Amino acid sequence: MSKVQLTNVRKTYPNGAEAVRGVDMEIESGEFIVFVGPSGCGKSTLLRMVAGLESVTSGQVLIDDRLINDVSPAERDVAMVFQNYALYPHMTVRGNMSYGLKNRGLPKAEIDQKVTEAAKMLRIGDFLDRQPSQLSGGQRQRVAMGRAIVREPKVFLFDEPLSNLDAKLRVQMRIEIKRLQRRMNVTSIYVTHDQTEAMTLADRLAVVNDGKIEQMGSPIDLYNNPATLFVASFIGSPQVNLLPATFDGQHLISGDLKLSGFGDLPTSTELVLGIRPDELRLDESGPFLLRVDIVEQHGSDNLIYGGVLGAMNDGDQETEFCFKTSQDMLPDLDSTLKLGFNDERAMVFNKVTGERLR
Amino acid sequence: MKQLNWRVITTHTICIIGVIFMSLPVWIAFATSTHSAETILRNGLQFWPGSDFLPTYHEALFVEGGVMKSVLGITMLKNSLILGLGFAIGKVIISMLAAYAIVYFRFRLALPLFWIIFMTLLLPLEVRIIPSYEVVSGLGLLDTHAGLIIPLIASATGTFFFRQFFLSVPDELLEAARLDGATAWGFFIDILVPLSKTMIAAILIIMFVVGWNQYLWPLIMTTKEENYTLVIGIKQIYQILADGGELPQYQKAFALTILATLPPVLVVLVFQNWFVKGLVESEK
Ligand SMILES: Nc1ncnc2c1ncn2[C@@H]1O[C@H](COP(=O)(O)OP(=O)(O)O)[C@@H](O)[C@H]1O
Ligand SMILES: [Mg+2]
Numbered sequence: 264m265s266k267v268q269l270t271n272v273r274k275t276y277p278n279g280a281e282a283v284r285g286v287d288m289e290i291e292s293g294e295f296i297v298f299v300g301p302s303g304c305g306k307s308t309l310l311r312m313v314a315g316l317e318s319v320t321s322g323q324v325l326i327d328d329r330l331i332n333d334v335s336p337a338e339r340d341v342a343m344v345f346q347n348y349a350l351y352p353h354m355t356v357r358g359n360m361s362y363g364l365k366n367r368g369l370p371k372a373e374i375d376q377k378v379t380e381a382a383k384m385l386r387i388g389d390f391l392d393r394q395p396s397q398l399s400g401g402q403r404q405r406v407a408m409g410r411a412i413v414r415e416p417k418v419f420l421f422d423e424p425l426s427n428l429d430a431k432l433r434v435q436m437r438i439e440i441k442r443l444q445r446r447m448n449v450t451s452i453y454v455t456h457d458q459t460e461a462m463t464l465a466d467r468l469a470v471v472n473d474g475k476i477e478q479m480g481s482p483i484d485l486y487n488n489p490a491t492l493f494v495a496s497f498i499g500s501p502q503v504n505l506l507p508a509t510f511d512g513q514h515l516i517s518g519d520l521k522l523s524g525f526g527d528l529p530t531s532t533e534l535v536l537g538i539r540p541d542e543l544r545l546d547e548s549g550p551f552l553l554r555v556d557i558v559e560q561h562g563s564d565n566l567i568y569g570g571v572l573g574a575m576n577d578g579d580q581e582t583e584f585c586f587k588t589s590q591d592m593l594p595d596l597d598s599t600l601k602l603g604f605n606d607e608r609a610m611v612f613n614k615v616t617g618e619r620l621r
Numbered sequence: 622m623k624q625l626n627w628r629v630i631t632t633h634t635i636c637i638i639g640v641i642f643m644s645l646p647v648w649i650a651f652a653t654s655t656h657s658a659e660t661i662l663r664n665g666l667q668f669w670p671g672s673d674f675l676p677t678y679h680e681a682l683f684v685e686g687g688v689m690k691s692v693l694g695i696t697m698l699k700n701s702l703i704l705g706l707g708f709a710i711g712k713v714i715i716s717m718l719a720a721y722a723i724v725y726f727r728f729r730l731a732l733p734l735f736w737i738i739f740m741t742l743l744l745p746l747e748v749r750i751i752p753s754y755e756v757v758s759g760l761g762l763l764d765t766h767a768g769l770i771i772p773l774i775a776s777a778t779g780t781f782f783f784r785q786f787f788l789s790v791p792d793e794l795l796e797a798a799r800l801d802g803a804t805a806w807g808f809f810i811d812i813l814v815p816l817s818k819t820m821i822a823a824i825l826i827i828m829f830v831v832g833w834n835q836y837l838w839p840l841i842m843t844t845k846e847e848n849y850t851l852v853i854g855i856k857q858i859y860q861i862l863a864d865g866g867e868l869p870q871y872q873k874a875f876a877l878t879i880l881a882t883l884p885p886v887l888v889v890l891v892f893q894n895w896f897v898k899g900l901v902e903s904e905k
Contacts, residue, residue, distance in 0.1 A: 349797040
């Protein structure tokens with residue numbers, strides 16, 4: 264049970280790359296925090312600074328109110344699960360799990376007991392004497408987790424631990440990680456670029472963009488109330504529909520389209536209207552005319568993709584919408600659908616700064 | 622089908638010719654070593670084995686005055702083994718440690734140092750043999766095993782191979798070990814060394830053969846007969862033959878030659894699986 268605190272943390276790599284540009288964060292004891300963001304945004308770097316694998320250029324990292332900037336990784340009492348598992352290839356599963364305990368000088372009987380216990384929890388008890396090369400991807404993943412939990416660390420760190428697994432296993436392991444974390448109640452930081460993983464695992468989610476925390480909050484909070492265009496487009500699957508527009512004092516104008524229900528917006532700047540795919544609905548008097556391009560059947564619901572006729576285009580690219588609807592809705596290709604939307608739930612952003620205006 | 626047959630026949634013929642070409646001299650040396658001194662003197666080299674195998678090899682290995690003035694063949698064999706093993710083990714240890722420092726301790730001079738070590742490939746022992754002798758003699762190590770082995774064990778080739786291998790070990794292994802509380806030495810011993818074992822075996826084998834075959838350095842270093850290696854012994858026995866006097870003991874010279882080729886051949890035969898593994902694959 265441990266708190267983690269970051270104060271104005273920055274990282275500049277020796278080659279000049281500014282990977283993290285001032286991050287402040289407080290993580291409560293037992294919380295499951297997910298860093299999510301596109302590849303290269305600096306989330307691994309941030310995690311590795313907590314682990315002690317990268318030095319902190321400036322700012323402070325605290326665990327349980329103790330400044331650990333210059334404390335060695337081993338003494339920080341954190342455990343990490345790597346994307347490629349990083350199991351010691353020449354050691355058995357047992358050897359892998361007990362190595363950290365051995366280095367701490369625990370008596371053999373105690374090590375054995377802890378390893379057996381952890382192996383039971385992860386259902387890898389039958390493989391204890393196998394080598395990693397004799398295990399499947401999912402089993403290796405479990406061993407990597409096992410190596411982390413036997414140490415009973417203050418903080419668990421995960422760097423995209425599920426990326427090397429196939430989709431089905433990924434969902435299974437995701438649930439298992441969540442269950443394990445609940446049960447052990449250990450503060451955890453989990454890095455992923457997969458927003459579904461992030462949404463489902465996190466107590467709180469930190470959306471990272473270009474070395475900064477764009478927004479932090481509970482998954483549903485970020486989904487419902489994104490503070491920026493970036494967060495809105497990153498969180499939610501399928502992605503939010505974005506429509507470039509301007510405001511004329513009464514209406515949002517986008518090409519030939521004129522949308523009412525909006526007020527109190529700046530008239531001089533370029534805007535973007537964001538509508539979640541499930542906020543669209545069939546509506547004969549609605550403003551949008553969607554030319555059906557692709558219908559994806561996902562079972563319980565269908566996703567209908569198509570160009571919005573008459574809308575302002577972003578460059579050469581036709582503005583495309585995704586409409587989430589029920590499984591019996593199967594329009595012909597190239598037919599058109601008249602769509603309306605819930606203007607209460609629609610979001611408006613400043614196109615240049617990404618700031619949410621409404 | 623016919624074409625394939627021709628191809629098989631051609632390649633096999635070429636291989637067989639190569640094998641004969643390379644092994645025939647060894648065979649002749651062996652066959653000759655099993656004949657009596659008189660036969661060889663009268664009829665020259667022999668192609669078929671004779672009947673003197675046991676007495677000749679017995680005398681060469683175990684009888685005082687059989688090959689040298691006093692030293693036994695078996696003692697020279699032992700000296701060669703010490704040189705070969707010491708040379709190989711020393712080289713592996715030194716070059717692993719050097720490569721470990723270069724790859725894992727990111728000090729500023731790591732890369733230049735590596736290239737300097739690498740450039741010593743251009744300076745074989747023969748080039749620095751006089752200063753090396755000077756140093757060893759200054760340390761009072763002439764005619765000792767240590768003096769024989771230590772000046773040889775720095776190895777640019779070994780360092781290079783281990784460096785390349787260590788570079789291919791994923792960084793995450795080091796990171797995981799650091800989080801597991803391994804010290805620098807612990808990571809080396811517990812993780813790198815076991816991971817490198819096929820590599821170590823391959824380099825040990827190559828270096829054993831190279832060490833075994835060392836000629837110039839032991840020749841300069843050893844003055845006492847009791848420190849002769851087999852390779853030196855062969856050279857000396859031919860010298861004795863050339864000096865004339867009694868009936869030249871060619872069969873013993875050939876016997877020593879065969880004895881000198883056996884251990885490297887055995888080592889390679891026994892360990893060839895490891896050897897090939899070390900060079901073509903790595904456990905990761
Ligand atoms: N060791 C390094 N040296 C220099 N630049 C690095 C290093 N590691 C990462 N970077 C850079 O820092 C940025 C953030 O990297 P990273 O934290 O790995 O991103 P993410 O995990 O979000 O994909 C990237 O632009 C990357 O190129
Ligand atoms: Mg990453």
